[in-house]
Amino acid sequence: MKPKRLPELRENDIARFWAKVDQRGVDECWSWLGTTKPPDNRGAFIIERAYENLKRNLYAPRISYALHYGCDPYPDYVLHNCDNANCVNPHHLRLGDTEDNSADSIAAGTQVCGERCHTTKLTNANVKKIKIALMNNTSVEDLARDYKVDSRAIRRIREGVTWKHVEVSGFCPFQWRRLSEVDVKAIKLALLRGELLRKIAQRYGVCVSTISHIGCGKTWKHVEVPGFKPHTTRRTL
Numbered sequence: 215m216k217p218k219r220l221p222e223l224r225e226n227d228i229a230r231f232w233a234k235v236d237q238r239g240v241d242e243c244w245s246w247l248g249t250t251k252p253p254d255n256r257g258a259f260i261i262e263r264a265y266e267n268l269k270r271n272l273y274a275p276r277i278s279y280a281l282h283y284g285c286d287p288y289p290d291y292v293l294h295n296c297d298n299a300n301c302v303n304p305h306h307l308r309l310g311d312t313e314d315n316s317a318d319s320i321a322a323g324t325q326v327c328g329e330r331c332h333t334t335k336l337t338n339a340n341v342k343k344i345k346i347a348l349m350n351n352t353s354v355e356d357l358a359r360d361y362k363v364d365s366r367a368i369r370r371i372r373e374g375v376t377w378k379h380v381e382v383s384g385f386c387p388f389q390w391r392r393l394s395e396v397d398v399k400a401i402k403l404a405l406l407r408g409e410l411l412r413k414i415a416q417r418y419g420v421c422v423s424t425i426s427h428i429g430c431g432k433t434w435k436h437v438e439v440p441g442f443k444p445h446t447t448r449r450t451l
């Protein structure tokens with residue numbers, strides 16, 4: 215089998231995936247309720263997008279691992295700590311090489327997140343610190359370097375795709391996609407008028423850090439508003 219990247223997991227893929235999982239407590243096994251693939255009846259999750267000419271039959275624990283840790287396991291294999299091949303609880307999954315790969319579980323399949331993948335060992339405590347740093351406008355790249363993880367892992371934390379259960383007060387997932395250019399123009403004008411970030415955020419239904427990112431030019435730089443200059447210091451909320 216030729217290694218292949220995991221396709222992008224969109225919101226509806228993620229929702230569809232978890233709908234096929236009997237999610238329980240962290241210590242319990244989470245059964246895969248979806249289809250399985252012969253000959254060894256491995257959990258299979260299919261992503262099909264006709265308009266992209268994409269059809270992939272993916273190993274369900276690999277998806278669970280990727281969603282939870284924000285990193286495609288390839289080239290490592292996803293193995294079970296619980297000896298239950300049908301389980302997709304990410305806390306019961308670990309990475310290993312082929313030698314570990316007994317009756318346990320099989321190929322994560324395929325693909326590339328770079329060698330850093332197996333050093334990815336984020337913990338709840340780290341993720342908490344990462345979320346706080348993100349709120350303080352630390353860049354994704356800096357965090358990826360500090361914690362020795364792939365920058366995609368940080369992005370997924372920022373977007374609320376992974377590590378949702380680690381709660382940090384005031385943190386909400388990065389939501390720049392929801393704003394339109396017209397919104398952003400109005401937001402920049404509001405910032406120019408000196409309105410409070412908190413008020414603007416409330417008006418547009420986004421989090422304060424979204425407004426702060428616009429204010430400091432981290433996002434939406436290309437939307438120009440006469441007189442608007444990104445601020446470099448942290449503004450009052």
Ligand SMILES: [Zn+2]
Pocket residue numbers: 242243244296298301302303306
């Ligand atoms: Zn299990």
